[in-house]
Amino acid sequence: MPKPTTRDMIEEKADDLFYETGFEATSFADIAKAVGISRGNFYHHFKSKDDILDAVIDRRMAKTKAMLTTWEEDAAPRDRIVSFIRLMIANKAKIMAYGCPVGTLTTELTKLDHDAHSRAADIFGLFQDWLAQQFAALGHGARAQKLALHLLGRSQGVAVMASAFKDEEMLTSEVAALETWLDQLEPLSPVKG
Amino acid sequence: MPKPTTRDMIEEKADDLFYETGFEATSFADIAKAVGISRGNFYHHFKSKDDILDAVIDRRMAKTKAMLTTWEEDAAPRDRIVSFIRLMIANKAKIMAYGCPVGTLTTELTKLDHDAHSRAADIFGLFQDWLAQQFAALGHGARAQKLALHLLGRSQGVAVMASAFKDEEMLTSEVAALETWLDQLEPLSPVKG
DNA sequence: GTCTATAACTCGATAGAC
DNA sequence: GTCTATCGAGTTATAGAC
Numbered sequence: 071m072p073k074p075t076t077r078d079m080i081e082e083k084a085d086d087l088f089y090e091t092g093f094e095a096t097s098f099a100d101i102a103k104a105v106g107i108s109r110g111n112f113y114h115h116f117k118s119k120d121d122i123l124d125a126v127i128d129r130r131m132a133k134t135k136a137m138l139t140t141w142e143e144d145a146a147p148r149d150r151i152v153s154f155i156r157l158m159i160a161n162k163a164k165i166m167a168y169g170c171p172v173g174t175l176t177t178e179l180t181k182l183d184h185d186a187h188s189r190a191a192d193i194f195g196l197f198q199d200w201l202a203q204q205f206a207a208l209g210h211g212a213r214a215q216k217l218a219l220h221l222l223g224r225s226q227g228v229a230v231m232a233s234a235f236k237d238e239e240m241l242t243s244e245v246a247a248l249e250t251w252l253d254q255l256e257p258l259s260p261v262k263g
Numbered sequence: 264m265p266k267p268t269t270r271d272m273i274e275e276k277a278d279d280l281f282y283e284t285g286f287e288a289t290s291f292a293d294i295a296k297a298v299g300i301s302r303g304n305f306y307h308h309f310k311s312k313d314d315i316l317d318a319v320i321d322r323r324m325a326k327t328k329a330m331l332t333t334w335e336e337d338a339a340p341r342d343r344i345v346s347f348i349r350l351m352i353a354n355k356a357k358i359m360a361y362g363c364p365v366g367t368l369t370t371e372l373t374k375l376d377h378d379a380h381s382r383a384a385d386i387f388g389l390f391q392d393w394l395a396q397q398f399a400a401l402g403h404g405a406r407a408q409k410l411a412l413h414l415l416g417r418s419q420g421v422a423v424m425a426s427a428f429k430d431e432e433m434l435t436s437e438v439a440a441l442e443t444w445l446d447q448l449e450p451l452s453p454v455k456g
Numbered sequence: 457g458t459c460t461a462t463a464a465c466t467c468g469a470t471a472g473a474c
Numbered sequence: 475g476t477c478t479a480t481c482g483a484g485t486t487a488t489a490g491a492c
Binding site: 090091092094095167168169173174176177178180181182183190191194216219220222223224225226227228230231233234235237240243244247 | 283284285287288360361362366367369370371373374375376383384387409412413415416417418419420421423424426427428430433436437440
């Protein structure tokens with residue numbers, strides 16, 4: 071494992087801080103302090119705060135793609151979708167504290183009327199397309215994209231409410247409801263098996 | 264109708280701006296410009312920016328209570344719940360542009376670790392309790408609060424996705440799905456009728 | 457006295473020169 | 475890596491207008 075570069079460190083800490091305290095509320099000084107470098111050193115790596123945001127979005131896109139690829143190790147599309155649903159359980163503590171990283175960033179960028187908004191929304195697009203593939207494999211071809219969007223929305227709702235009320239019970243019971251929903255979808259006519 | 268006071272005007276414009284551009288991103292200069300008064304003049308009406316936030320939350324609580332009371336003119340609990348669901352249709356344009364006013368504010372205040380976060384979440388509490396009353400009247404007493412939270416979450420998810428993708432079709436079809444969900448809830452054993 | 461406008465202060469932000 | 479410039483934020487002080 072190679073030693074992380076300064077640029078990697080900046081991206082990683084900026085990613086965390088944008089998630090935990092928001093993009094606008096995070097200052098260069100905050101990131102510099104977290105990384106342990108001086109502020110001037112930033113300009114060797116990033117020209118502006120927007121440049122860091124671009125890098126953070128690229129980083130999240132790459133990590134999302136890698137995660138989706140990992141989930142494809144499950145042969146059954148149904149189990150792949152369950153992996154997505156249970157991501158909320160795996161990230162329970164952070165979701166209750168800060169909400170969903172994708173949803174809260176796109177929401178903030180929408181209000182700021184920021185150019186990067188559509189690129190942040192593209193992360194949702196990655197999830198949607200991947201989920202739609204799984205629903206199509208389950209035999210829901212015609213409405214695969216719609217089901218994917220529905221599932222994404224349900225997940226976002228859980229994240230918003232769980233962080234608003236700091237309610238773990240709500241999160242776990244809604245995750246269970248989503249798995250029930252998945253297994254009761256009709257008609258179920260998979261292409262194979 | 265009495266002429267609105269300067270204080271009323273400040274609250275109204277601050278409410279709009281907090282919704283459209285976010286609490287932190289809205290400056291006193293922005294509000295002053297919208298109201299048409301000077302910056303310094305604020306401090307005869309509010310001690311600080313947090314004071315304005317408190318007033319805005321109070322204002323939203325009051326408006327929410329008034330709206331819920333209006334919906335109670337429908338005698339049938341089912342129709343009252345439909346009024347809630349269709350609020351997303353009535354506010355379609357704003358939701359696609361800025362998301363849900365309650366959800367986005369609580370999300371922002373969570374990340375800012377702001378004291379007013381719990382008061383903002385109380386607005387969700389108003390909706391939840393009111394919806395739970397309607398579900399109880401429909402005969403779902405034991406799980407009325409849970410159903411209310413579920414419906415709130417579904418609504419939040421729709422708002423997040425619709426604003427992320429600027430997708431009106433998603434909003435309208437999910438609203439229709441919610442009405443179907445409502446009418447297929449089991450068991451249906453209303454106390455009266 | 458209540459409301460309002462002007463100006464100045466403090467602080468922390470981005471940005472950049474050395 | 476330090477040090478400074480510049481800008482805009484929230485805030486305060488003071489003085490004029492109704």
